Amino acid sequence: MQVNEYKPLIVAFCCNWCSYAGADLAGNNRADYPAEVKIIRVPCSCRVNPTFVLKAFQRGADGVIICGCHPGDCHYTSGNYYTRRRMAMLFSMLDYLGIERERTRLEWVSAAEGAKFAATMRDFVQKVAALGENKRLEDLRCKK
């Protein structure tokens, strides 16, 4: 990576059972991923309200990623299926409003996929960094 590359702020919502555990496993395996990623633990990806995503952007996040159990593996049976529909609609709506689609992502990461977690985060950070600062969904009051 280049030295002067933009350091984006990434908020990652991870479900407690799979993705948060996956992130833990990434740690256990000492897998390297950018420190720009800050994880918020939620019981299930379906706990993530579209409002949280918007709030994160308002507060200055440059990218928001939501991670949950693979479809079919939800600890609560079906939560991630709802997440998938909700986020599909939200992301599409943001895209419709002309907000860069690379700033939002939904990924399925199981508790066993520490490597995938790290790789996903590396990729996401890189893509968001390439976009630079979030200008289209920012609240100037929250800028320093």
Add this chain to the structure above:
Amino acid sequence: MQRIGVFVCWCGSNIAGTVDVKQVAKALESEPGVVFSTDYQYMCSKSGQDMIKDAVRDHRLTGIVVCSCSPRMHEATFRKTASAAGLNPYMVEIANVREQCSWVHKDIIIGTQKAIILGRAAVAKVNLNAPLTPGESPVTKRALVIGGGIAGIQTALDIADAGFEVDIVEKKPTIGGKMAQLDKTFPTLDCAACILTPKMVDAAQHEKIRIFSYSEVSSVGGFVGNFTVSIRKKARYVNEDICTGCGACVDKCPMKKVPNEFNLGMDNRRAIYIPFAQAVPKVATIDPNACNMLKNGKCGVCAKVCTAGAIDYTQKDEYIEEKYGAIVVATGFDPISLDKFDEYAYNNSKDVITSLEFERLTNAAGPTQGKLLRPSDGKHPEKIVFVQCVGSRCSSCSEKGKEYCSKICCMYTAKHAMLTRDKYPDTEVYVFYIDVRTPGKSFDEFYRRAVEDYGVKYIKGSVGKIVPEGEKLVVQGSDLLNNRQVVIDADLVVLAAAIEPDKSARPLATMLTASMDTNDFFTEAHPKLRPVESPTAGVFLSGACQGPKDIPETVSQASAAAAKVIGLLSKDKLVGNPCVASSDELMCNGCSSCERVCPYGAITYEDKEFRMPDRTVRVRRVAKVNPAVCQGCGCCTVACPSGAMDLRGFKNDQIMAEVDAICK
């Protein structure tokens, strides 16, 4: 406003190595609500915990933030600490600065910065935490064991011996599972039937055990301590209570050409059958796909010969609903299908068999009464080639097999080879192997005996192709140690097929809301510390459904699962998870969105009277959450348009406060 204490753990050098813990503690000191902040080498140690307790007392703390390892590791520990200090345990939040910070970031400046942010988020959350009190629910003191193999039997026996009622649900007409099909067991070579069948009988006769054979679980509701399970007793067209297992019907059944699944199709059974002599329950079962009477109403011989009058062609599937406090999954394994392995000619030649088929061929109760005869022509094979790792340890890109090691193949192949040489010393026996894995008590000695005492020829290398040529099977392989190609004209080839979870496991997992790994093995709650529990409370794992296992391992895990179940059932009340959804009825529209998405049916509605500020009374439909049923996923909170539904412990404002703190 809270009075928050922040405790930054060094975790030895695990955290302190890449995070400046002093700086983190210092930085968090000025966060809103924080009145105390410190660091320590091992917060989870007794002295670390004492430090927290002292601080709670000295600084009148109302909330605690521990910057340490993953909450999945020590959240419970610190909640207990808080509890011991007189704080509500849910006033504790963990900032994961080890797994998600110090272990993944190398630079101390970056790591420290991130640790501060994570700590800040935890502080922001604790500021909005409210004391939570878990609800209590009674425990139904009865367990369900799904699967009647050795794992299920052992678990059931242990639970029953502790004095709790146990039901075993077995989909086959008899319990016994795979072990019942085996001949001898490694490494002691005692006969499988001799050690298994007494246990089967024990189970059948145990006053606390009920066996639902030829039955399947059709639905599971409820939650730990209070499961409601619907069991489908498949129609066997024989009244179990009356049938004496005399076998007269079997003898007279004219439908003789039904492949016998117990012998893996190597011989035939009748349309009415008892799987094997020691079957439990020893009652006949009519195969509806084979029986003429059931298919087209012509025959009825069995009914005529049954003196007990047990035959009932009108029998229907029966659904039984039972309540359980705990459920043990013991669904076991199956060898994989070898359809995709054309190179081994399994589907082209009858003399290419699987190891399980080999077990039946050498079993005295098998199709050949224990004589080792070629399935194709019934001749004694003179040259036998065993091929290991068929479908095991495949590369991840291979679509045919499994990535994992099936664990038991090395040992049973050694057993087969040894037994063959023992019984038929003139038979040449070759084993193709990648590695021979023998980590078990007396395992390696066993393998060496096969090589050294019995002259089994082990060839390190894989088999590229097996070509049937006339009566022979030309096995083309490589000998890696001697670096040459080998061609063996074999009479019989035995494939050590990989094992995989039983096909019924996946739908069952869905019913149980228990998670599975990518190979459909059930996931344990913790790979090391909670290996016999599923992450779903009240669901336990026994045997090969969790991963490949041999018999001794299976039995020990079965007993371990039983111990966990006994522990659970011996409680009178269960303390629930207080992090459940709750609806603010003043804001609830009663629109039913939440109810629709709740996977547990935890939400119901009631008409409630509201006294309006203008003194009128208005009746409105509002949602109510059953906290004992709610598992706390939070799906309803997003479905709710008005925001009336919120999730305790993960409230909207808490999550948003975390977002704010992270983005600050």
Add this chain to the structure above:
Amino acid sequence: MQKITEKHLAEKAKDLLSQGKVSAVLGWRRGEFDYDVTPALFTDADEIENGLVYNCFCGANLSKYLVSKIRAVEGRMLVFLKPCDTYSINQLFTEHRVDREKVYIVGIPCNGMADITKIRNAVGEGITGVSGDECLRVETLYSDEPAELCLADVMSERCVNCKSKKHVAYDELLGDEGEVLDSHRFDEVERIERMSPDERFAFWQRELSRCIRCNACRDACPACTCEVCVFNNPASGVESKAPVNEFEEKMFHIIRAFHVAGRCTDCGECSRVCPQNIPLHLLNRKLIKDMNECYGEYQAGEAVGGVSPLTDYTAEDGEPGDLIRRRDTDA
């Protein structure tokens, strides 16, 4: 086909009132000018005779009023509903917001509603009279001759792309049963989808920056019947009163679109009432279109008990990325 006029409505209303079948009538009241019609509750025949009006300015969807007004009325309330309004009422029944038993729905035909802004644009200020139905005669202060306008030319956008002339809920119908139409209501959404992200951003920036946060869209929306709106609730974290900046403008409209997603019947009230003519329905339609494409056709309010795609799922649903990518390949 019999032409249904306000006389028929008045007759029906008086009839049902006198029979005691209903105790109040929800309709539209004549205003100061021909075009400023106000929703109103009538309880006696004289009021109906003098006040009840039905013309091409009766755009207001009366179903929302039932949520609050019905409480004040003993017995059943008659409500006149145009075809698109019946979808809204069905959705309210589905969500238990209105008790079916307390409503007596009289379905009335609709030829499309006129948009006074379009008329004003055509004839200028000073409109003193508008009459006619298919062809409108518009009298103004500044012209001696009344202007003649074709209703089709000044019809509100939602009516130009009318999705249905069919009443999906009624106790009684005045006039004939209509049909669901093959509308082009998604054309505009598609046009925006085809724009580049920069163009889309500029488009919405231009539109939404005019928002004055008067909340008319919310308060007129028949799907927005929350006991406490999140924007009024300090605990929701999104409470706000003013379009303080570009972010707040977007936030409000995105969240609102989401809250009604799967519940919005596309009645178009939001755009009708917007004093700034922001095409808010294009946000809702986008969601409807996406849901239709991804999860199968669904029309909220088509029947009582319909299941919103967002409270449903299948294991085979596509991933969010697929949806956006697919549109790129389409475009």
Add this chain to the structure above:
Amino acid sequence: MTNYEETLIPKLGVITDVRIDTPDIKTFRVVTPEGKKAFDHKPGQCAMLSVPGVGEAMFSITSSPTNEEYMEFSIKKCGCVTDWLHSAEVGQQITIRGPYGKPFPVDSEFAGHNMLFIAGGVGLAPLRSVINYCRHYRHRYGKIDIVYGSRSSADLLDYKEIIEEWTRDVDVDVHLTVDNAEEGWSGHVGFVPNYVKELGFDTNRIAVLCGPPIMIKFTLDGLCSMGFEKQQVYTTLELRMKCGIGKCGRCNVGSKYVCKDGPVFRADELESLPDEY
């Protein structure tokens, strides 16, 4: 423009003392960071206290203007700002602006008269300022009677000051009451309006009422039946206020703005307002 004073921009205040008065009322002492009083005020006036990020709220200044050192606010816990203040500790900075509202006419209408103060619960807070003012300039007023009641003795505000100072004053009669009988309470038991009637004051005095709306209503009725004219009775109103200067429109009732024209109203003034308070 910055050379204008702007009342909406608050001053800094520091909480220098927190006194727990009752289970849900605390009294806060506030000074500027320099240790002075933030501004001068008159009895009955209010100040806007705020906690940035939490909100701003109007409170009556309970200390007397005669106190030159600090201001005090007795605050009942109800709502965001008050919840926050109740958890605040000594040394906490807050913001303060004021004084707002019309004070009690202590130097005009009240001067030379006998005074009857009637308070219920936290309603003593606004009256404390004027009571202490009257006590300070004792010679300017006639006889002073104070009727004060609360749910229980634990809910009596400023109990220590009442007992140790007010009751010891010559020519000040304090009549305390609690709603329900309780152990250890030897004083009067009963509701304030009834107690006022029982005490049977003559009408040669000015009455000042403060308390919950229901108490005010019944006490006012009681006073009228005792022969008091509405012009003799003063009370204070509590409404939602934001700006404190009669501009934001929130506390507008009739042609009055409670924050600017009130919160002190004479009963006859109140009567002329539409019934919306």
Add this chain to the structure above:
Amino acid sequence: MRKCLYKDIHKIFARVAEKMPLYIPAKTGDEKAEYKKWSEGDELFEGLNTVKSPKDLFFPQSEDLVRFKTEGKNIEITDVREDKGPFAVFGVRACDAKSFEVLDRVFLTEPRDSYYASRRENATVVTLACSRPSETCFCKTFGIDAGEPGGDVSAWIAGDDIVFSANTEKGSAFLDIIGELTEECSCDAVDREKEKIAVIMERLPLSDLTTDGFGGGKTEDLFNRAEWAELSEACLGCGTCTFVCPTCQCYDIKDFKSGNGVVRYRCWDSCMYSEFTKMAHGNNRLTQKERFRQRFMHKLVYYPENNDGLYSCVGCGRCLKSCPVSMNIVKVMKKLGGKKND
């Protein structure tokens, strides 16, 4: 008086904009208009008036009042006021010009609102007479003459010309700025235009609307009238009327936590909103009827009572055009006006 060709108006704009920011009613999409800072290419709206009134220029929909930073127990207060300097607004109609007086009486009475005051002092208001009032206009009811629009500079479009006349010192300074683009002229054309306007004013459908029955002291007559129920029954409780109204000035003060501090800002509020008067313990206006009544009572009774009979309505007609359910002050005045309490 000075004039120039109306078609050259953009030259005037360009000239003024060189000296100070200039706001004009500019066309937005959909034939609507809003006050906008003029820049090259922006065209003057040819229609009557903007959706939102120009009060925005003095009392913006939202503005920051003060900022705070907190650390530990300490608070830092930052005054964020800044003097943006003089500006001009062109094209203000007579009604809106009058509305400034209504607002002034609120914001400039002690304690004066420095945010508003500064903008008022900095502004040069150039009004424009209404050649073609709308059917919704009723400024005459409140004694406003659309032909005599007031402000610092009055302007008329007379024939092909636009004619300017300064009313104040600031106005004269404005005319100096555009001096060389204009020429001195007599008031004949303007007088003719005024006559024309006067004729039209008489013909307006609402020209007979009166304030009889309203004004200070009428609270008792009007407050408990039964008609309020019917008048308010369709009211959705949105804030459209309030936000388009040139004289509505209710506001809310809110704190926004930005993550790196607190911004205290004020924004328009509406007495039509259910939570406007909501307190921790209740609400003194529980129903929409009460809120609806408050708005009109304030405009027609309470405000004039406190302000020498000046009504807080200028008859601009915006609420007539914008209300989603066509409920408005005219309907209220017609229903309740001139009648006694029964």
